Amino acid sequence: MNKLLIFVLVMLAIYWIRRSLSAPASKGGERAATGKAKRRGEPEKMLACAHCGVHVPESEGVHGEHDFFCCAEHRRQHRSQH
Numbered sequence: 001m002n003k004l005l006i007f008v009l010v011m012l013a014i015y016w017i018r019r020s021l022s023a024p025a026s027k028g029g030e031r032a033a034t035g036k037a038k039r040r041g042e043p044e045k046m047l048a049c050a051h052c053g054v055h056v057p058e059s060e061g062v063h064g065e066h067d068f069f070c071c072a073e074h075r076r077q078h079r080s081q082h
């Protein structure tokens with residue numbers, strides 16, 4: 001039982017260390033403010049808005065029930081059409 005507790009603590013420690021290492025080193029955290037910030041260097045997936053067809057990064061758009069939209073307003077407009 002004790003071994004299990006130590007294992008869990010070690011896993012938590014690794015998780016904390018990894019999280020602190022992946023956090024942006026610069027002050028301010030301009031991308032972290034969005035709450036959806038991706039790791040630096042990771043290519044952003046571009047998706048087309050189902051309403052207007054504009055391509056936006058996945059983290060900056062919104063997901064509908066089945067589609068992807070560039071903004072919440074377009075998701076609302078698209079939903080009201082169907």
Ligand SMILES: [Zn+2]
Pocket residue numbers: 049050051052053054069070071074
């Ligand atoms: Zn749109």
